[in-house]
Amino acid sequence: MPQRGVGVGNRYEERMSHEKLWGGRFAEHVAPDMATFNDSFPFDRRLYAEDIHGSIVWAQALGAAGLLTPAERDALEAGLMQVHAEFAAGSFVPHPSDEDIHTAVERRLGELVGAAARKLHTGRSRNDQVATDLRLYCRTAAAQLDTHLHHLQAALVQQAAQHTATLMPGYTHLQRAQPITFGHWCLAYVEMLARDRSRLADATHRLNVLPLGAGALAGNSMGVDRASLAAALGFTAISENSLDAVSDRDFVAELLFIAALIGVHLSRMAEDLILYSSSEFGFIELADAYSTGSSLMPQKKNPDSMELLRGKSGRLTGNLMAILMVLKGLPLAYNKDMQEDKEPLFDSLDTLALGLRVAAAAVATLHVNAERMHAALDSAMLATDLADMLVRQGVPFREAHGKVGQLVRRALALGVALPDLPLAEVQAVQPDLDAAQLRSVFDLAQSVAQKNSRGGTAPAQVAIQVARWQAALGG
Numbered sequence: 152m153p154q155r156g157v158g159v160g161n162r163y164e165e166r167m168s169h170e171k172l173w174g175g176r177f178a179e180h181v182a183p184d185m186a187t188f189n190d191s192f193p194f195d196r197r198l199y200a201e202d203i204h205g206s207i208v209w210a211q212a213l214g215a216a217g218l219l220t221p222a223e224r225d226a227l228e229a230g231l232m233q234v235h236a237e238f239a240a241g242s243f244v245p246h247p248s249d250e251d252i253h254t255a256v257e258r259r260l261g262e263l264v265g266a267a268a269r270k271l272h273t274g275r276s277r278n279d280q281v282a283t284d285l286r287l288y289c290r291t292a293a294a295q296l297d298t299h300l301h302h303l304q305a306a307l308v309q310q311a312a313q314h315t316a317t318l319m320p321g322y323t324h325l326q327r328a329q330p331i332t333f334g335h336w337c338l339a340y341v342e343m344l345a346r347d348r349s350r351l352a353d354a355t356h357r358l359n360v361l362p363l364g365a366g367a368l369a370g371n372s373m374g375v376d377r378a379s380l381a382a383a384l385g386f387t388a389i390s391e392n393s394l395d396a397v398s399d400r401d402f403v404a405e406l407l408f409i410a411a412l413i414g415v416h417l418s419r420m421a422e423d424l425i426l427y428s429s430s431e432f433g434f435i436e437l438a439d440a441y442s443t444g445s446s447l448m449p450q451k452k453n454p455d456s457m458e459l460l461r462g463k464s465g466r467l468t469g470n471l472m473a474i475l476m477v478l479k480g481l482p483l484a485y486n487k488d489m490q491e492d493k494e495p496l497f498d499s500l501d502t503l504a505l506g507l508r509v510a511a512a513a514v515a516t517l518h519v520n521a522e523r524m525h526a527a528l529d530s531a532m533l534a535t536d537l538a539d540m541l542v543r544q545g546v547p548f549r550e551a552h553g554k555v556g557q558l559v560r561r562a563l564a565l566g567v568a569l570p571d572l573p574l575a576e577v578q579a580v581q582p583d584l585d586a587a588q589l590r591s592v593f594d595l596a597q598s599v600a601q602k603n604s605r606g607g608t609a610p611a612q613v614a615i616q617v618a619r620w621q622a623a624l625g626g
């Protein structure tokens with residue numbers, strides 16, 4: 152978080168000598184701590200581009216409504232572009248009286264263009280202004296998030312393409328269950344991320360609604376044309392209720408939910424990779440660039456990139472809780488509580504943008520140890536295949552399950568692997584099974600190849616999915 156409250160004393164002195172944009176009604180100045188408490192400029196300054204874009208469009212609408220002369224409108228536009236340039240260049244100098252991005256831009260505009268600046272806020276409130284800024288910001292952020300998700304998907308698909316037939320244990324309850332391919336594992340996360348992307352696209356429809364023109368809460372009485380405002384800002388719809396328009400932050404909550412769920416997906420992927428990179432598993436090794444060492448134990452190579460992805464899902468979820476708690480119980484319409492929407496939003500967006508970049512690069516550079524994966528397979532994982540074979544011989548599945556269960560128990564009692572169970576033991580349970588049939592069941596590659604249903608783990612299916620994703624992701 153940016154440092155707040157630095158040099159409060161000085162800020163206060165300067166503030167005393169500077170007129171507040173809303174100062175007319177007030178006899179006393181705001182207290183120093185209150186100023187620090189109230190100001191959002193340290194964190195909402197990042198909305199400058201959206202704020203200025205909205206103001207330029209607003210000035211045009213005021214001009215069209217006859218509320219500004221063409222000369223005034225042009226002066227405002229030029230001044231606003233100058234303020235934009237200052238922010239973009241990092242040369243904008245905040246004044247202690249700048250409460251938030253809206254007052255900062257307007258104050259600086261006044262310095263640049265003089266009297267015309269005092270007309271910009273005609274018919275507008277910071278309430279519809281901030282709602283507009285934030286929707287514009289979220290729209291861009293959602294598109295950027297989508298790009299990051301795309302890159303992670305591409306990294307996973309690239310790994311999958313190399314490992315369509317690399318066998319490894321698949322787990323349920325973290326117990327070895329059935330053999331799968333590593334490519335199949337990769338594509339499971341590609342599917343999750345695809346749903347996240349579709350959630351973003353869906354949320355973008357609801358984001359794309361213009362609040363500007365709702366005024367403080369009741370609407371606009373100046374004859375401003377909201378349709379042309381919407382068109383100029385690229386909104387596809389116009390809010391139909393001014394109370395709702397200024398007090399709705401559903402779109403922030405939605406984006407934070409999507410961010411939290413992406414975080415959960417990343418966390419699950421990270422947990423798999425943390426386990427797989429341990430010496431006990433040894434299935435994968437992360438590149439040095441995405442690992443760190445121990446200050447005490449020279450031999451250690453820790454999967455910190457993955458641990459942080461797992462850990463940061465906590466704050467992503469926390470940020471979702473924060474916005475829901477802020478909104479709960481707010482009376483209509485705008486309340487200052489709503490200023491608390493920004494820090495969780497920005498934090499989640501920043502956290503994910505970096506996290507997704509790290510995740511994509513760590514996945515792209517991880518090394519797969521196919522031998523270790525194969526060594527972790529055991530023939531007991533084919534017990535279901537044995538039951539399936541009995542089913543093909545006409546044994547009802549429940550009965551087959553019971554018979555194979557008995558064989559597993561016998562093998563455990565004799566201390567041998569299931570395929571090494573003496574034929575006599577097998578035939579005691581299922582008399583018409585012969586040695587050749589038994590051998591044919593205990594073939595790991597064969598077992599995986601048989602999982603050839605659509606979406607199954609068979610290399611042929613994984614290859615189909617890889618091709619589908621390569622086409623969908625564009626190479």
Ligand code: ARG
Pocket residue numbers: 191195251277278281485487489490
């Ligand atoms: N900084 C404020 C926010 O983010 C802007 C809106 C202020 N509106 C008001 N009526 N004080 O919510």
